[in-house]
Amino acid sequence: MSNSRERSMVKAVKCLAVTGLCLLALFQATQARSNFELFLVSGYPSSDPDIQVPTRLYRVSPEDRHLSMILELLPGSTEAAFIRAYPDLRRLVVATPHFRPKRIFVVDMNHPCVPTEVNLEYGGAFIPISVFVLDTPSEGLCLALTSISLQTRLLKHLDFSLLTGKQVALDASALTFARIPGAPGVAIDDTSYPLLGLRIDASGFLKLAWWDETGERLIDMGWPRLPHGTRALMKNDARWPVLGQSAPPVMSLATCWIATATLDLISARRENDNGKLVFRVLNKSEGTWHDVKFPGQEVGALTQLKPFGHWLAGVPVGKRIKEFTPELVNRVKTEGRVHDNRFVNLLYANPRPELFLYNTQTDQSFTIDTGDIESEVLLIDNNQVYYRVKDRLYRSTIREGRVEPPELVAQDPALTGVYWAFMGPACQAAGDQGEK
Numbered sequence: 444m445s446n447s448r449e450r451s452m453v454k455a456v457k458c459l460a461v462t463g464l465c466l467l468a469l470f471q472a473t474q475a476r477s478n479f480e481l482f483l484v485s486g487y488p489s490s491d492p493d494i495q496v497p498t499r500l501y502r503v504s505p506e507d508r509h510l511s512m513i514l515e516l517l518p519g520s521t522e523a524a525f526i527r528a529y530p531d532l533r534r535l536v537v538a539t540p541h542f543r544p545k546r547i548f549v550v551d552m553n554h555p556c557v558p559t560e561v562n563l564e565y566g567g568a569f570i571p572i573s574v575f576v577l578d579t580p581s582e583g584l585c586l587a588l589t590s591i592s593l594q595t596r597l598l599k600h601l602d603f604s605l606l607t608g609k610q611v612a613l614d615a616s617a618l619t620f621a622r623i624p625g626a627p628g629v630a631i632d633d634t635s636y637p638l639l640g641l642r643i644d645a646s647g648f649l650k651l652a653w654w655d656e657t658g659e660r661l662i663d664m665g666w667p668r669l670p671h672g673t674r675a676l677m678k679n680d681a682r683w684p685v686l687g688q689s690a691p692p693v694m695s696l697a698t699c700w701i702a703t704a705t706l707d708l709i710s711a712r713r714e715n716d717n718g719k720l721v722f723r724v725l726n727k728s729e730g731t732w733h734d735v736k737f738p739g740q741e742v743g744a745l746t747q748l749k750p751f752g753h754w755l756a757g758v759p760v761g762k763r764i765k766e767f768t769p770e771l772v773n774r775v776k777t778e779g780r781v782h783d784n785r786f787v788n789l790l791y792a793n794p795r796p797e798l799f800l801y802n803t804q805t806d807q808s809f810t811i812d813t814g815d816i817e818s819e820v821l822l823i824d825n826n827q828v829y830y831r832v833k834d835r836l837y838r839s840t841i842r843e844g845r846v847e848p849p850e851l852v853a854q855d856p857a858l859t860g861v862y863w864a865f866m867g868p869a870c871q872a873a874g875d876q877g878e879k
Contacts, residue, residue: 481829481852482555483510483821483836484863488523490541495519496860498526498537500555502869503836503853510855513556513870516548525574528863529622530822531704531752532578535865536586536605547586549605556870561608565601577602578620582611587621600653615653615662625701625708625748641709649709666707667730705753706803724755724803733806738799747792749820755801756820756828761793789817798830800841809846811839821864834858 486498498517501510516537517523524544527536533552538544549559563586573589584605602613642650642661648668650661699710707725719740724733737746739759746757798811798820811830818832826841830849834856837849 478868479866480869481822482513482552482865482867483858483861484526484528484535484865485857485860486517486523486526486537486862487860488525488541490522492522498523499857500550501857501861508851508853508855510853510857514558516550516558526863527574527576527624528865529576529624530824530865532576532584532622533865534576534584534605535863536576538574544588547603547605547608549584552865552867554870555865555867561605563603563608564610565603575618575621575623576605577613577617578622579613579617580620582613585611585613585617587613587618615660618651618653618662619665621702622704623701625750666725667732701748701750703750703752706750706755708748708750708755726753726803728804733803735801737801738797738808738810739795747819751820751823753802753804754823755803756823757799758792758816758819759795759797759799761795764791764793800828800846807844809841811846811849819862821861822866824866829864831858831861836861 480502483501483503484498485496485501487494487496497515497519499515500513502513503509504511517539521539522541524538524541525536526538528534529536530552535550535552537548537550539546545563547561547563549561551557551559573587575587577585577587579585582602582604586603586605588601588603590599590601602611602617603609604611642652649664649666651664653660653662701708705727707727709723709725710720719736722735722737724735725731726733737748737755737757737759739761740746741760741762746760748755748757750756794816796812796814796816796818798813798818800809800811800820800823801807811828813830813832815832818830820828820830821836822829828839828841828846829852830837830839834854835851836853836858838852839849840847
């Protein structure tokens with residue numbers, strides 16, 4: 444009886460010790476999280492020499508709500524090939540130059556003030572048409588580029604270690620660990636949506652068409668079967684998916700794809716001849732597909748969707764404008780942005796002065812009326828949404844099924860070049876050297 448009581452006491456002490464360690468870990472994590480602050484990233488991937496936006500890391504000065512520069516990755520005179528933010532992988536990736544990226548800057552969001560610079564090792568010249576970051580079991584974080592040769596116009600697939608910059612040989616199944624941030628900013632990058640070829644097998648499963656030195660091959664992404672009948676997909680149903688003006692060939696379908704650790708989104712089919720586009724979202728935790736129609740998603744204009752964990756955010760748009768009307772020309776002149784290509788490209792998308800949020804876990808949608816078409820969501824962190832309206836930064840809380848009134852976080856001219864944001868531990872600013 445005594446031994447039994449002693450064993451029970453030992454078990455109780457062990458349980459208390461484990462509970463204490465768990466509480467301590469939770470406390471430490473909470474304390475570390477409380478030390479986090481908002482970082483903002485400016486930049487503009489473009490080969491246009493007239494557009495010079497430096498790629499910089501900023502923080503908000505709480506004293507005056509202005510931006511303070513932490514560091515400069517690229518000066519405005521150096522073109523950026525792409526800028527990608529991956530909050531779930533805790534990485535920001537910047538590449539230069541535009542047509543032949545060789546230098547890569549990697550910012551660890553857990554150590555934002557100490558970026559890593561690597562040089563990619565490859566020969567030849569090419570244009571990257573799709574950019575992925577892969578979290579691979581064998582090589583760690585890797586950068587995957589689908590490129591088109593300037594000489595042969597052939598597609599090629601290259602993988603690089605983000606630690607060494609050297610090419611690595613990855614199995615095609617590594618794509619199941621891909622992270623794709625979707626549109627990096629409102630109307631600033633032509634490669635916002637990676638376009639891929641999809642095949643549908645007889646059972647309704649999707650397979651990805653990939654390219655390498657040996658030619659095209661199919662990859663099983665491990666996606667569950669699509670929710671609609673196989674026969675409709677196998678026949679001449681040109682509604683799914685649709686990205687171009689003409690119907691894609693049956694069984695070889697172009698689609699856009701964005702992904703995080705918790706969701707995959709693919710596009711799209713028309714609901715009817717004049718209807719809105721329907722997207723399919725995979726909830727990875729449940730393994731189920733959902734059909735989603737985003738507001739203002741007209742044929743010919745794809746919303747610039749940005750994923751944040753299990754959230755999707757975007758700008759409602761109408762049918763893409765081919766030519767400016769006199770009203771739009773006057774609007775640009777009135778705004779004083781006639782020479783700003785970012786703003787002009789934004790107008791072509793015919794946006795509304797609104798933002799929308801979609802929670803893939805709860806199937807809830809929210810709309811934020813910003814009153815200005817030059818606005819976008821920069822970050823959704825837990826139940827906090829940060830969004831920019833011209834040179835002003837706002838924060839709203841999503842609580843009890845609604846978006847609460849916004850709080851002004853910062854106002855600074857440098858915010859007009861900011862399109863990305865992330866949360867990270869506080870670090871020493873370089874001083875007020877940023878553009879004001």
